[in-house]
Amino acid sequence: MDGSDVIRSHLPTLPATPGVYRMIGADGGILYVGKAKNLKRRVASYTRTEGLPNRTRRMVALTRSMEFVTTHTEAEALLLEANLIRTLRPPFNVLVKDDRSFSYIVLGQGHAFPRLMHHRGTARRYGEARRNDLFGPYASPALVGMTIAALQRAFLLRTCDDATFTSRTRPCLQHQIKRCSAPCVGRVTEEDYAAQMRGVRDVLNGRSAAVQAEFARHMMDCSDRLAYEDAARWRDRIRALTALQSRQDINLEGSLEDADVLAVHAEGGTACVQVFFVRGGRNQGTRAFFPRHDRDEDEAAILAAFTAQLYEDTPPPHRLLLSHDLPDRALLGEALTLAAGRRVEVEVPQRGPKRRIVEHALTNAREAHGRRMAERSAQAKLLAGVARLFGLPGIPARIEVYDNSHIQGAFPVGAMIVAGPEGFQRNAYRRFHIKDPAVAGDDYAMLREVLTRRFGRALREDPDRRNGLWPDLVLIDGGLGQLNVARTVLADLGIEDVDLAAIAKGPDRDAGRERFFLPGREPFQLAPNDPVLYFLQRLRDEAHKTAIDSHRARRTKAMEHTRIDGIPGIGPARKKALLHHFGSSTAVAAAGLKDLEAAPGISATVARRVYEHFHG
Template sequence: MENSDKSPGTALARGAALIGNFARSLPETPGVYRMLDAAGGVLYVGKARALRRRVTSYTQTEKLPIRLQRMVAETADMVFVHTHTEVEALLLESNLIKKLKPRFNVLLRDDKSFPYILITRDHDFPLLTKHRGAHNRKGDYFGPFASVVSVNHTVAILQRAFMLRNCADTVFANRSRPCLQYHIKRCTAPCVGLVSQQDYAGQVRLAHDFLSGKSREVQDSFVQQMQQASAVQNYEEAAKFRDRIRALTLIQSSQDVNVEGLGDADVVGLWRENGRSCVMVFFFRGGQNFGNRAYFPRHNAEEPDEALLGAFLAQFYENKPAPREILLSHPVEEAALLEQALNEKNAGRFKVRLAVPEKGQKKRLVELVVRNAREALEREALQLAGTGKLLEGVAALFDLDETPQRIEVYDNSHIAGTNMVGAMIVAGPEGFRKNAYRKFNIREAAAADDYGMMREVMQRRFAKAMEEGRGPETEGWPDVLLIDGGQGQFNAVHAALEDMGIAGSLTLVSIAKGPDRNAGREKFFMAGRPMFQLPVDDPVLHYLQRLRDEAHRFAIGSHRARRSKQIAISPLDDVPGIGAKRKKALLLHFGSAQEVARAGVQDLRQVEGISDAVAEKIYHYFHDNL
């Protein structure tokens, strides 16, 4: 006979009673609550103006939708954080949702930081560059741009139009002659004094004005200067301004969606169909369209539009600045509170306003964004349908009981045993989960030991997960491990998994390239089966190749990034008392850091700016550390 404690009704009543016990001790003050399951996993994060009242509402189970009844039935514990205001609670809630990813919340996926254009303000000759990440460096940030492609395209054209430097400060400090950028008219070579600081500041001001929305004024200025040069028959100078005008026109012509009078704004449109949704965001800055991006948040089909869009916005702006105006396709839940939270984050620089346009150009723009959201959701549905069939093929090929929900693919990269990196990529029904990718800087394996590298990666990936209670049967545990390699790599990984006692909790497969590394002749290795191959035209083979190639791409990229970072390090960077000017003088005099290290005290004294004391310090730094 089935245990009555396992029945849904009993579990629901038990969960409601537990929540009621917590509610009785809570104050009627703002705060954030977390519902936890029996294993300590976070089921749900919520915020409340009055904690006791909000938490008590979960005990009235007959009024809850099925989704929340399931959540209450699984609740085994609760955690509370008290805040001073409801706005603080909202900000903390969105932060915790993004960090903990509770399965009963609306979750914003693929929330990568956006690229910006940065004009620095910590150097006499500011740098124009692409920037992604925290805005820690002093300067002016323009964006966000919807993609790296669009920001790279814009930066390249801005260099043609305004001729600002794009080199790192360390490179700038060590130049002795103009680089290629000067010769192809992309820079005015401030590094070697071919432009004064005042004239360069004028170039920076024009670029700043253009990115701030004053494109018409900047273009008119170039036209006037071109005409003046032409009037005095200085046709070479006139041609330079003509080319710069063409560059600016190229940027403006690529802004295919523009609305007159729209300054800094994000336009957000929601479309829902068959239990799924797409939120499309168009970015406008300085009246210019900086592109758009589609999001497919994870949520329950019962979630109302106003709650879904409100949760999306709270998470979306949690790690990025909001513009002055956010135009929406639907009203959002607690709009006034959300506005207040965004304005607090904005620290009073300007007022952020949420609006649902009802007429005019802005209304038509929102309708355009919603139409784009609908089309993006249709494309996503087609892609998911195709991926679903391929995953069914993977399940059949590898004798899985169910269609895999999480496939982890591993690869290593190094050059002659240096800068060794292991990489993990993740794929599932929704495609590649790039926010779950991981890289492992190899610490213990011997140089060029591919098997040792794989063993170390497995140990670090799974031992830590087991320690934190994220073992088999928990969310985030893989169904399939796909290893880029042959029988040797398979054996190394299988042994590592057996040592940890988890070999039976997942399916391990290795995929090796065929003879002469021919794509299409891959060999597959699994426990208990002889090596096998698939027909060259098999769609499942093509899917597994795509997974392997993505892991290879990520591993190579991680290795190159690590190698580039090491290459950029100069032995002179760690010498006490040696700044950019002295380093430049030393490198110009000796030709390389290695020659500086070999130099005697007398030789070092010959360099301009190097005193006797500094020469002694440099000499002893290199020779005392041998």
């Protein structure tokens, strides 16, 4: 059956209720996820292909089966649709193509002296969200870091983990530089610390004016009592709070306490959605998104799909201000209200201060879109230059670059980075821990293992090359020897249509004197000022940096493993207590039973367990 017949065969059993449907291709991949107020009526519309856009007709033609889930309401269907789109990433849906996560400020609970910390990732499913206070989202981790630093100076909260807090016997450096009140050693009472926590909550909720006025009263009181050092400390805290306010104030006529502003600009088959995050009347950063969509999608449809997916795992604010009206705006508000457990208003302001900030976001969307198009144009020229240089059949859409790293054979790793028309595709990077100990230190053997694992898996998982994850060019950091290894691996696997090249550092490893190796060609160099040479150097350097970072992370993790690890009953806190008391795991192993019992936090039972572990 063709796609229309497949869809038509499901109609007799479909209910006229809200739900979500999935269109599935011949290979089992999800082509499209959609929601409907009436499943039967919505799915039936796909059988009348004459009136459908070309994109939709193509999707129907590829459909070989369908799956359905009914829901109680259309709002529930919208939430489920957004969840499935983000999870399954079907090619015919508008996708929020942004792998970066949002950042949040977290105030811990369940501890006498809660910590102030930075969380990056999902908020709604964050494991401690129900026990902690979560503030955000913030558009960038850097802004969260600056905010936490300012809050530390203003309120002296701890940022250390609980294990470090428990093991401290004297104040740390944070206390010395006046960023922590040292609750770990009793320098502040629970009541005073709780007051500091309330101050942080007030500031993050937009009530910083009252907090600053209270700080000023304390400063004047200290000054009146001639306690000038205490007055100076309150002055420094006021300055920290003022600096925080100056970084986060947003110029806005009127009041906008808790809202996100979303504006979309589409042109030339691509779109940019600019989001302003405003919480407590303060700007918490902006971010430009570039969702993947079909060229035929209009701006309102792009914005509708984007908004539903954005808040699938991010708590929505009380109000959304949109640049375009949506066909299902009321439904979107109902769905977000259902997800948030409180009322969420979705507005399209037409005049006044709110419209002005929407216009500001729209201007930013146009400018970000223009910059993105300019970057893509420059990237396209460089990729075209690479195609000419290496004699490729077309402009490469995916370049994979490989490099290895080790120190005298220890902790060997391989790295693969990916670049294409959008620049570096960091979500596609791969790190390989070398499994065969016999090849550690042998660059050729390490490269052979990495390439065999990468392309062997590709042959198993995508032999027909449908998912777009096969490279058009493989670039090896090395010379003729590395190139020959890559040729042998691909030949052994029966892969004949992947182009290979190697880039070797010049004499004395000078940048600009690199030599290039291709199968069947003599090595050659490029002019030192050639833009294509700079581009290939960037690719090579990114692979080298990724390999070194992976090696360093593996080495650090191994160094953190001590002889104490693996002893039953010895967790991070007791491990740290033993190492602080004895200085090293070797000294712990050599300690007597009485010495172990004298360590802080180590009971007689635990001490005997540690002693017997080392002495049988």
